[in-house]
Amino acid sequence: MSYDIRDLALAQRGHQRIQWASRHMPVLNQLKEEFATEQAFRGKRIAASLHITTETAVLLSALQAGGAEIALSASNPLSTKDDVCAALVEDGIHVYAQYGEDLPTYQCHIKQALAIDPHLVMDDGADLIIALHNSPAGGSVVAGIEETTSGVVRARALAADKLLRFPVIAVNDTPTKHYFDNRYGTGQNTIDGILRATNTFLAGATLVVAGYGWCGRGIAMRARGMGARVIVCEINAIRALEAVMDGLQVLSMAEAAPLGDIFVTATGMAGVIRPEHFLAMKDGALLANSGHFDVEIDVAGLRQIATGEQEVREHLSEYQLPNGRAVYLLAQGRLVGQVAAEASPAAVMDLSFADQALCTHYLLNAQHQLAPGVYDVPSDIDERVAQLKLQALDIKLDTLSPEQVAYQHSWQYGTEG
Structure with missing residues (x-):
């Protein structure tokens, strides 16, 4: 294990808080079970630059259960939770982050996360993606995921200048992210x-x-x-x-x-x-x-x-x-x-991070079909996340009858028919 964190002794408190967040993230927990059964990410390396919170830990746990090796750095020096870092290291994730770290340390930690030679990068603000494009490293990267508005803007700017090396999915732009997490x-x-x-x-x-x-x-x-x-x-x-x-x-x-x-x-x-x-x-x-x-x-x-x-x-x-x-x-x-607070509550991050987890699975399977560029989240992923959340809330939806389906696809019905 390689890591650079504040204090490994904080791990027990980190585990307690991660467990509390996990109780409120039923969609991600279901995906974790699926990934663990399929071993969907066995042999894959993922580098992530994210807000290191309890909710992020639940996301990374789901990917790790699927067999991924993960290296994590912070996406904001002041949002890092040191006890979460310690818990993640104890669970076998490479973590390079400390609360309040200065800019040189922050940049060094990004390089350390990339030293894993990842197949996929998960970003929140595109600092990881930009670091890859400013260095010859990252030869194994086949795809990326961007979580937030500012990072999507940067990724699109790279693509517009024809500099983006790999496909990036803009998780921020999908309805189950911005309708709920953002709002x-x-x-x-x-x-x-x-x-x-x-x-x-x-x-x-x-x-x-x-x-x-x-x-x-x-x-x-x-x-x-x-x-x-x-x-x-x-x-x-x-x-x-x-x-x-x-x-x-x-x-x-x-x-x-x-x-x-x-x-x-x-x-x-x-x-x-x-x-x-x-x-x-x-x-x-x-x-x-x-x-x-x-x-x-x-x-x-x-x-x-x-x-x-x-x-x-x-x-x-x-x-x-x-x-x-x-x-x-x-x-x-x-x-x-x-x-100054604890980021978005786990119940709403359950949606955003389920999007990220499923997009990771999608990209590692569809990488050869996608040219470098910024892509929307596939609509079936967005729909599935919403359906899983409703199931977890025990909310049932109406369904169309065969007659309604026929009406929906017909031009014959009108005022007289």
Whole structure:
């Protein structure tokens, strides 16, 4: 075993917490049994760069049960759970990650994960995929999986420049991922992270959401449910119109800056909140990012204009501004629901990680049929994940009668027939 983690002695607590997550992931547990019986991944090596949480551990356990050898690095230095790392190492997975590791260590750990010479890579943010493309390593890689919006953007950019070496499935874009994990999971964990870091009161507060994609919708929905007034900032006309139709106020960031008590970015874009916005904000405004990379809030610009900086609570830093006001940055501008909270709950990650598990199985079997490029999750995989989840919840669906099937495929029936 090769690994670089904080403390192997933390393994027992990690196992306890992983077991709790597993209780709420029935779909993944069923797939684990199937993989174990088939030995679907025997002889295959998988390198992964993921948020190292209890839910991720359940996913990797399913792949390992199918015979895979796995090497894992973090996809965010501040979302790593050291006890989970220890438990995974004890279970025979190569883990290279420590909470709070600096950038050189983070990059070194990615290289160590790739040293396994993987057949497949699993990514959350595309750092692993990019590292492969920046080095001559990875000659055995036949396919990859990307979990999050920002990583899919990077993979598509590689493909557009004709540099992508292998097929990548965009798990983020499939309905059983973004309808549920992004909307309900991110919606909940973002609010959870804000509350844990600040203990603020949402009822009556004005919360500004930058971006009304699936994550932004979920954040807005949860905030409204707790009594906040929600303002949306958007660059997309259709999404802005949808926010209006959902009963929300839509403003530019320049207009929203003086009004908000809490600001949350969920765009996948850099430089969404900038120095001119910080200077226009109320004294005491809170700044949180729910996007994958720490670029949505211009933290460097904030530090440049600040006259003072201090940590006032765990995951909460105060920045004094030259106008005498102060703003507060959560989680160093990193993904607040992963850093200050515990990420999305296991029950919703059961869907996203089942997608990943089945896509891994699909890619290792269909690799020779796919040219380099970014692909959607096959619809039958998406449908199966949804059906398995409904079965686990003991929810039954109606079915069409033979007459209804005939009607559905007929042109003869109409007003008179």
